[in-house]
Amino acid sequence: xxxxxxxxSAFLQTTGQLLPQPLLELRRQRGTSLVDMPLPTxxxxxxxxxxxxxxxxxxxxxxxxxxxKGGPAIAVDGYHVVFRNGVMVPEASDYPDIAGIxxxxxxxxxxxxARELAERLDNTxxxxxxxxxxxxxxxxxxxxxxxxxxxxxxxQPLFVICETDATGSGxxxxxxxLDAGRHSxxxxxxxxxxxxxxxxxxxxxxxxxxxxxxxxxxxxxxLDGENVQHIGATGARLEANSRFESHxxxxxxxxxRHDLQVRLEGPGAECKLxxxxxxxxxxxxxxxxxxxxxxxxxxxxxxxxxxAADQSHAIFNGRIHIHQDAQKSSANMSNKNLLxxxxxxxxxxxxxxxxxxDVKCAHGATIGQLNQESIFYLVSRGIGRREATTxxxxxxxxxxxxxxxxxxxxxxxxxxxxxxxxxxxxES
Numbered sequence: 244x245x246x247x248x249x250x251x252s253a254f255l256q257t258t259g260q261l262l263p264q265p266l267l268e269l270r271r272q273r274g275t276s277l278v279d280m281p282l283p284t285x286x287x288x289x290x291x292x293x294x295x296x297x298x299x300x301x302x303x304x305x306x307x308x309x310x311x312k313g314g315p316a317i318a319v320d321g322y323h324v325v326f327r328n329g330v331m332v333p334e335a336s337d338y339p340d341i342a343g344i345x346x347x348x349x350x351x352x353x354x355x356x357a358r359e360l361a362e363r364l365d366n367t368x369x370x371x372x373x374x375x376x377x378x379x380x381x382x383x384x385x386x387x388x389x390x391x392x393x394x395x396x397x398x399q400p401l402f403v404i405c406e407t408d409a410t411g412s413g414x415x416x417x418x419x420x421l422d423a424g425r426h427s428x429x430x431x432x433x434x435x436x437x438x439x440x441x442x443x444x445x446x447x448x449x450x451x452x453x454x455x456x457x458x459x460x461x462x463x464x465x466l467d468g469e470n471v472q473h474i475g476a477t478g479a480r481l482e483a484n485s486r487f488e489s490h491x492x493x494x495x496x497x498x499x500r501h502d503l504q505v506r507l508e509g510p511g512a513e514c515k516l517x518x519x520x521x522x523x524x525x526x527x528x529x530x531x532x533x534x535x536x537x538x539x540x541x542x543x544x545x546x547x548x549x550x551a552a553d554q555s556h557a558i559f560n561g562r563i564h565i566h567q568d569a570q571k572s573s574a575n576m577s578n579k580n581l582l583x584x585x586x587x588x589x590x591x592x593x594x595x596x597x598x599x600x601d602v603k604c605a606h607g608a609t610i611g612q613l614n615q616e617s618i619f620y621l622v623s624r625g626i627g628r629r630e631a632t633t634x635x636x637x638x639x640x641x642x643x644x645x646x647x648x649x650x651x652x653x654x655x656x657x658x659x660x661x662x663x664x665x666x667x668x669x670e671s
Contacts, residue, residue, distance in 0.1 A: 250280040250378070253304035259330070259384025261350045263357035269364065273381035280374065289372060292558045292590055293529040296498040298472060303444045306384060307413035319651065321400035321432070328408055329415035329445075330385040343395030343427075349386035349418070360388060360420060367450045367478025372533070373502045376476035379416050379448040386418035391427035393454075400430040400462075400649050405447065409439030409470055419449040423457035423485075430460040432649055435475075437468040444472040451478070453485035455509065462652055463501070465493040466659070469526075476502040483509030483538070490647045491518040492656045494663070495526025495555055503532045507541035507569075517643045518547040519656070521663050522555035522587075529558040536569040536599075545576040548640050551587035552667040562594040563606065570599050576606040581613070581639050583667055633664050 255274045260267065283290030283297060290297070307328035324346065325335040331348040338346045352360065370377050387403060405417045421431060433449060445467060453459055459479075467473045473496060479487045493499055505514045520528045534543045549557040563574045580589040591608040613635050637660065644660070647653045 247284060248282045250277060250282060251299065251301050251304060252278070253301045254299065254378060255381060256304065257382060258306050259309070262385070263349075263352050263354050265354060265358040265361040266349060269361040270381055270383070273377055277377060277381055283374065289531055289560065292556070293498065293500060293527065296527045298442070298498070302412045303414050303442065305413045306382070307408060307411065307415050307443065309384070319402045321402055322397075323402040323404055324387055326403065326405040326417050328406070329383065329417050331387060339397060339399070339401070341395070341397065343392040344397055345390040347388045349383075349388060352388065363452065364420060364450065367452065367480050367506070368448075368476055368504055369533070373476045373504070375446060375474050376448050376502070379418060379446045379476075382446070383416045383418040386420065389419070389421040389429070389431070391423050391429055393425040393427065395424060395427045397429040400432050402432045402434060405433065405435045405445070407435070407437040407443055407445055407467065407471060409437055409441045409443035409468065411439075412441045412443060414444040414446065417445070417447040421449075421451050421459065423451065423453045423459050425454045426456040427454075428458040430462070430648065432462040432464070432652060434464045434466065435473060436466045437471045440470055442470055444474070447473070447475045449477045451480070451487065453479065453481045453487060455483045455485060457482070457485040459486070460488045460648060461490070462647060462649055463489070463491040464652055464655065465499060467496055469496055471496060472498045474498070474500045477504070479505045479514070481505070481507050481509060481512035481514065484511040485509065486512070487514040489514070489516045492644070492647070492652070493518070493520045493528055493530070494659060495520070495522030495528045495557070497527065499528040501530050503530070504535075505533070505543070506535040506537055507543065508537045510538045510540045512538065513542040514544075516543075516545040516547075517646055519640050519643050520547070520557050521550045521660065522557050523552040523663060523667055524555060525553070526555045530560070532561045534563045534574065536563070536565045536572045536574060539568060539570045539572065541569060542573045543575070546643060547578045548643060549580045549589055550583060550636065550640065551580070551589050552583040554586040556588045558590045559608075560592045560594070561606070562596070563604065565597040565599050565602055565604065567598040570601045572599060572602040572604070574602070574604045578608040579639070580608070580610040581636065582610065583613070583636070636664055
């Protein structure tokens with residue numbers, strides 16, 4: 244029997260020793276735990292559609308140079324922090340100066356701050372379900388810590404622009420931790436972009452901790468190039484009466500993977516998860532979401548939509564778990580999928596696991612093609628067939644795009660989606 248593939252030791256060779264000692268020790272511990280870690284295969288349930296696209300060859304093991312030049316960012320209508328190849332660039336960043344809001348790079352933390360952070364990293368994610376997020380913990384060279392004290396409110400969105408310079412092969416390991424105090428409020432926008440044409444990998448992890456009554460909006464925009472594998476994980480833990488809202492927009496590539504895990508741990512907590520994915524050519528995108536209803540009287544609403552064209556492949560796996568003590572829970576999940584060609588593939592697996600007896604839950608998924616009667620109706624009214632298919636396709640996803648609360652992200656998303664549609668449809 245052929246032995247299962249394991250993680251190359253080259254991925255456990257760390258660089259970037261400017262971190263405080265507690266974080267260096269955390270990296271060392273995580274690296275030790277990953278020695279001979281089995282890599283996902285087709286028999287790994289949550290990687291069965293994506294394992295063959297995962298490339299962890301040794302040319303990607305080395306960290307990309309911290310001083311690499313990134314590509315252009317989207318227009319920023321708020322504060323911004325810049326990462327280049329996984330390392331913060333303070334001179335390219337514009338921090339808010341507001342009482343009660345602290346923004347620091349990991350490298351600038353003192354030992355006490357770093358020790359406290361080290362104890363909290365990885366606590367929002369199920370390490371068994373997101374194995375490769377543990378690799379980020381063994382490799383991050385820097386990171387962003389955002390801390391909001393009680394009642395603090397950030398008046399504009401905070402953009403975190405993660406640039407990858409792929410003029411040479413290698414990897415980048417961005418890391419973000421946001422600690423939202425009681426009744427605080429913030430909107431965080433993550434934008435992933437790249438330049439260069441060499442093979443590269445981005446392994447990004449973002450964690451949110453929401454205290455009682457905190458309100459956090461997360462927007463994640465993936466614009467990496469065709470040569471960049473992107474493996475991302477986002478975790479959030481919510482205390483009583485807090486609210487977490489997530490908007491993700493993803494464009495396909497050789498491998499795109501995003502795990503989103505939310506735990507509703509305090510009564511009255513609620514989350515809203517929206518996601519849009521489009522793929523074309525031979526691109527691949529895999530979204531895995533998990534919502535854990537741990538406490539009673541919590542609400543969750545999840546809506547994801549995928550569009551696949553050409554020979555591309557999109558996956559959605561959404562799981563809602565209602566724990567035994569989570570009485571009076573309300574949960575709703577919807578996944579709708581649109582195939583634009585006979586060669587495209589979409590796999591969807593909505594899961595609902597309920598152990599409480601006084602709940603209101605629903606989930607559903609659909610896969611289909613553009614309605615030919617609708618196209619015929621529009622064409623019969625003098626609209627060209629290409630314009631008709633464009634209108635119907637945009638209508639399928641625009642409902643979610645319009646809900647993104649940051650204008651520049653909405654505009655960028657719509658522009659990229661229009662370009663996607665123009666490439667996909669040809670006047671017949």
